[in-house]
Amino acid sequence: MSTRTFRVTVRGVFDDLTEAQRADLLARAGEHDVLHAAFTAEGQMTYDIAARTAFTFRLQDSGEAEEDILLAEMRAEDAAKAWLDTRGYGYRNLRTQAQDLSQAPLAKRQRRAAG
Template sequence: MTKRTFRITVRGSFDALTDGQRAALQAEAAEHDLLQARFTEEGHLSYDLAARPFFTFRFLEHGEAEEDVVAASVRAETAAELWLTDRGYGYKGLKSQAQDMSLAAVGPRQKQEARRKG
């Protein structure tokens, strides 16, 4: 079987943060800048707390079958919950969305690159 790559996005919003928690998040804001967002196996967190209370975790997972995306989504949500809970951050509205990259449409730039290589 071929290895499939899944991109899982877990979104939510911070809830009832203390002043200390808000300050800690603001101090680390450069590491979690939206312009630096990327999909990683350990999960990358991005937020702009000065603008809004929302956050996004981006996870990169792998599987062998299309059905593996469900388990990958559960693992991603669990990892996001653990990260938030371990730090004592309140949150609400946690939702995930997954994309199997083997089923993703190929864009014009990707087609052009494939022609050059082929």
């Protein structure tokens, strides 16, 4: 079996932030800017707290079987919760979505190169 790569996105909303937490998020906003977003093995949090309280956590995972995508979703959601819980940030409305890159359609340029 070949290894499949999964890109998992966990979206949610910060909840019941204190003024100190909001100030901390604002101070660290540059480290979590969406312009630097990437899918990583550790997971990466992005947000724009000045605009809205929503966040996105991106994680790259892998597996060998199609069913492994469900495990990747659970690991990503657990990693996002751990990131938030460690910092004491409340959250709600978590939604998790995964994409199996082996099933993703090729871009026009990739199809041309392959064919």
